[in-house]
Amino acid sequence: MSALCRRIPSLVNQLRIPTFAALKQQKVILSSLPTRVLGVNLFSTKPPPSINDKLMEFFDDPKNWEQDNIKTGRSWKLDELRIKSNEDLHKLWYVLLKERNMLLTMERECQTEYRVFPNPERIDKVEESMENLETVVRERNRAYFELETTEPAERPGKLEMNQIGMRYFYKHSEHLIPKVMNRKWREKVVHGYEGNAVKKFLRLKAEKLRDRESWKTHSRRRYVSRIFSEYPDADAKSLQEAFPDVDVEAARKHIDARGNHDKNLN
Amino acid sequence: MRLLRALCGPVKGPTIGELTLKYSNLPERYVRRAMRQIEYQTPRGKPQYLNRTLERTIFKFSTNRPWTFEFQQDNAPRKKIKRELIEPIKNWSFFRGDRVEVLIGKDKGKQGIVIHVFQEKNWIIVEGLNTEIKMMGEDKKNNFPGMAVRWEKPLLVTTEVKLVDPSDLKSTDIEWRFTEEGEKVRVSVRTGRIIPMPPMAEETIDYKTKGSYREGEKDTDPDELSKITFEPKLCTFDMEIMEKMGIKEDRNYAKTYWY
Incomplete structure (x- = not known):
């Protein structure tokens, strides 16, 4: 291992990229050469960035270090990303990724230095843009796969029952042999349930869920009644829209709706 | 429980x-x-x-x-908080910069400008109205009683304020209607006049109007943003990127099964 480490500097020396001046001396036809080698522009007169310069990209611009408020715009919307080409999206993804890395580094650095990280909503803006970008790429891939292969573009899966009778989403995985030949998988992954114990468990679970649902319905009705007790002139229409499963007129006549005013209905 | x-x-x-x-x-x-x-x-x-x-x-x-x-x-951790009674409002009609009339309190009948909106509580704050006097900066050691400050208290939008009709400067109920151009506007029920949206409603903490927004370093240029570079092509995202970067995939994959 140590020998390998020692050898790395010499390898780097061998890989050193020729500069523009050096190439000119050698009288090579430049147009036939690639303009960039290993991500370094051959035609720039500046020296190539050192490892320290590249690492400093993890940190914000030094002029922002002392600031309390760093203003930024909003995140990328779906419709704005849909009109961009795949190449542009690919570039934008890395711009966003670098920005997110920088923000997370700065947040961590501010924590260690006992400082306030200015405008933490920047992280959310970048992550929202990244989510939107991924959605657009998925949309495009899905369109291609549905047109060409009629198969889903994503990893397939199915809603299955586990051994205690609860539904879960089983993500399919890739295998070299078919299901019939794969005894190991058949022993490991068992769908469906049987037995009286599971039946009893499911019965009790259903009862619990039913109780909870009835409790929630009751509390929603009570909340509407209490709103009428507090605000007797509340708009019934908008209340009905906010609580569609509650009978608002009945809730208004309920004893809970009585308030300290002369507009009581009961 | x-x-x-x-x-x-x-x-x-x-x-x-x-x-x-x-x-x-x-x-x-x-x-x-x-x-x-x-x-x-x-x-x-x-x-x-x-x-x-x-x-x-x-x-x-x-x-x-x-x-x-x-x-x-x-909302400190472990603090018990009761659920507040908030009347749901379908169409919010009070915005920053609106002229409203106060219907309760000692400033009953006075008109003022809305400066803050708290939609979570159905509250607005009207500039200089519905105030209480607070003593700020009291110092008992130096025997300083503090300074009296007028502190605006919030008002409930459902019952305690009404919008003012700009044609006759009297309070009115309003209705949301559509103009012939399909624009949603507030209309005074009494006179049928449109109550225009105040310019202050556009204001945010970062800019006064959308036109006066100063672009930051990391903001995308609006021309660049609206440029359409997408061309429909019969390939996936990965296939196009591989083609652009000159990556060729010649390997033959074994048959696999998904289950």
Whole structure:
């Protein structure tokens, strides 16, 4: 291992990229050469960035270090990303990724230095843009796969029952042999349930869920009644829209709706 | 029972006002993250645990904005908070810069300009009206009683204020209607005049009007933003990127089965 480490500097020396001046001396036809080698522009007169310069990209611009408020715009919307080409999206993804890395580094650095990280909503803006970008790429891939292969573009899966009778989403995985030949998988992954114990468990679970649902319905009705007790002139229409499963007129006549005013209905 | 209730499935958080987000220029995702108080979360990705989160679902809203330190103090961990009675409003019709008339209190009948909107509580604050006098900066050591400050108290939009009709400067009920151009406007019920949207309603914490917004270093140029570079092609995202970067895939894959 140590020998390998020692050898790395010499390898780097061998890989050193020729500069523009050096190439000119050698009288090579430049147009036939690639303009960039290993991500370094051959035609720039500046020296190539050192490892320290590249690492400093993890940190914000030094002029922002002392600031309390760093203003930024909003995140990328779906419709704005849909009109961009795949190449542009690919570039934008890395711009966003670098920005997110920088923000997370700065947040961590501010924590260690006992400082306030200015405008933490920047992280959310970048992550929202990244989510939107991924959605657009998925949309495009899905369109291609549905047109060409009629198969889903994503990893397939199915809603299955586990051994205690609860539904879960089983993500399919890739295998070299078919299901019939794969005894190991058949022993490991068992769908469906049987037995009286599971039946009893499911019965009790259903009862619990039913109780909870009835409790929630009751509390929603009570909340509407209490709103009428507090605000007797509340708009019934908008209340009905906010609580569609509650009978608002009945809730208004309920004893809970009585308030300290002369507009009581009961 | 409280624990059981909290463990029951995903809980919808409180709704954050549209105007609150618009004025502050913050994404909703950030506001929710700043408000979140997780007491306990089951370890994720382990078969013996179901995905459950025990967190605060009932918050106390006030004139303190949800992402501020004062809001966190109001909703300190383990503080018992009762669910507030908030009347749902279908169409919000009070905006910053609107002229309104106060219907209650010692300033009853006076008109003023709306300067703050708190949609979570159905509250607005009218400039210079419905005030109380507070003594600020009291210093007992130096025998200084403090300075008297007029402190504006919030008003409930449903019963305590009314919008003012600009044609006769009297308070009126309003209705949302559509113009012939399809624009949604507020119309005075009494006179049938349109109550225009005040320019202050466009204002946010970062800019006064959209036109006066100064582009930052990392903002995308609007021309660059609206440029259409997408060309429909019969290939996936990965295929096009590989083609652009000159990556060729010649390997033959073995047949696989998905199950």
